[in-house]
Amino acid sequence: MNTESKHTIVAFCCHYCAYAAADLAGSMRLQYPSDIRVVRTPCTGRLEVGFILRAFESGADAVVVAGCEEGSCHFKDGNLIAKRRVNSTAKLLTESGIEPERLRMVNVSAGNAPLFVKAMKEMAETVHKLGPLYLAVVAGSVGESL
Amino acid sequence: MIVAERKNIQELLETLKNHKKILVLGCGTCVTVCLAGGEREVSIIASALRIAGRVKGINLKIEEGTIERQCDNIFIEQTADAIQKVDAVLSLGCGAGVQAIAERYPNKPVYAGLDTKFIGILEERGVWAEKCAACGTCVINEYGGICPVTRCAKHEMNGPCGGSLEDRCEVNPDRACVWQLIYQRLKAINQTEKLSQIRTPKDWSTSLAGGPRVIVREEHRI
Numbered sequence: 486m487n488t489e490s491k492h493t494i495v496a497f498c499c500h501y502c503a504y505a506a507a508d509l510a511g512s513m514r515l516q517y518p519s520d521i522r523v524v525r526t527p528c529t530g531r532l533e534v535g536f537i538l539r540a541f542e543s544g545a546d547a548v549v550v551a552g553c554e555e556g557s558c559h560f561k562d563g564n565l566i567a568k569r570r571v572n573s574t575a576k577l578l579t580e581s582g583i584e585p586e587r588l589r590m591v592n593v594s595a596g597n598a599p600l601f602v603k604a605m606k607e608m609a610e611t612v613h614k615l616g617p618l619y620l621a622v623v624a625g626s627v628g629e630s631l
Numbered sequence: 632m633i634v635a636e637r638k639n640i641q642e643l644l645e646t647l648k649n650h651k652k653i654l655v656l657g658c659g660t661c662v663t664v665c666l667a668g669g670e671r672e673v674s675i676i677a678s679a680l681r682i683a684g685r686v687k688g689i690n691l692k693i694e695e696g697t698i699e700r701q702c703d704n705i706f707i708e709q710t711a712d713a714i715q716k717v718d719a720v721l722s723l724g725c726g727a728g729v730q731a732i733a734e735r736y737p738n739k740p741v742y743a744g745l746d747t748k749f750i751g752i753l754e755e756r757g758v759w760a761e762k763c764a765a766c767g768t769c770v771i772n773e774y775g776g777i778c779p780v781t782r783c784a785k786h787e788m789n790g791p792c793g794g795s796l797e798d799r800c801e802v803n804p805d806r807a808c809v810w811q812l813i814y815q816r817l818k819a820i821n822q823t824e825k826l827s828q829i830r831t832p833k834d835w836s837t838s839l840a841g842g843p844r845v846i847v848r849e850e851h852r853i
Contacts (some may be wrong), residue, residue, distance in 0.1 A: 533671065534675050535671065535674045535675050535678060538675060538678035538679060538682065539678060540684055541678075542678055542681055542682060574837070577640070577675070578682075580639060580640040580641060580679070581640050581641075581679045581680075581682045581683035582641075582683050582686035582687065583682060583686065584707065603775070617683075619687045620682060620686070627672055
């Protein structure tokens with residue numbers, strides 16, 4: 486696999502699990518593609534559909550939502566809420582003409598750095614197969630709020 | 632509240648494709664509560680339209696805005712500047728809101744971004760159910776607070792029909808027969824004698840059968 490950064494993959498990572506797993510991956514010297522841009526979130530349940538769409542609009546070729554393992558959310562059910570939102574956003578992306586494979590939710594515990602790395606590699610491979618989106622918003626095309 | 636649902640993004644894109652600058656206008660009342668046309672949904676639909684447009688090579692410039700009520704001129708006036716700057720408006724209000732905006736700005740194309748469905752309530756998180764058909768003459772008092780006009784598939788006034796299966800509706804067995812609910816409710820409030828009265832056919836002239844309705848209250852006019 487080409488590990489050179491050619492694409493932009495935004496990974497929204499939960500502070501309590503996937504973000505810690507990403508950190509651990511660094512400590513363990515585990516390599517994952519440089520396409521990944523990690524954004525820390527307090528909980529994946531905090532993610533709104535709009536955040537994911539804005540990521541695509543701003544030039545992301547794919548988005549990964551990385552939350553806690555099911556049943557171990559720090560806020561009880563934030564990751565389950567995120568799962569439903571990711572599923573509905575994937576449908577909205579399909580409606581908008583984007584492959585739903587470009588959006589994925591993964592569940593990674595704080596201690597499972599190898600799984601985090603595997604998930605990121607898999608998403609990078611998917612994007613390498615699908616190619617870039619070229620959706621980055623041209624300056625001025627996002628309107629001002631009323 | 633009035634309950635609505637978002638239209639398909641491709642359908643909206645087809646409607647808007649000949650315009651360059653669009654205002655997606657939300658409404659802060661009913662459609663905000665039913666998660667179809669409030670501030671958050673304005674942002675989502677605007678994003679989805681920009682993405683869908685870019686995928687098809689259409690560069691839409693989309694402004695976003697939400698007012699408290701689209702069916703009220705006082706709030707519509709707040710949109711004057713924003714609407715002047717765009718080629719068209721995609722209203723995320725109910726059918727009344729879309730028409731109110733269109734009436735206020737007769738030279739501006741105004742499109743509906745939502746399908747207005749019914750007057751209903753939030754039954755549980757993510758589930759909305761129809762409760763009122765706005766028929767113009769409320770008969771709820773005779774049926775223990777449950778509306779057969781809206782909730783009986785056959786709009787029976789002297790139900791149940793012969794197709795009622797135990798407590799299920801024959802039109803949709805997933806749904807309770809409203810006449811079962813009416814009986815249980817009247818029993819609970821000791822008014823079952825109301826069911827022994829034969830109700831005359833309903834006067835539908837107060838509903839849409841008489842054309843669009845207008846209420847005039849002189850005491851409130853200026």
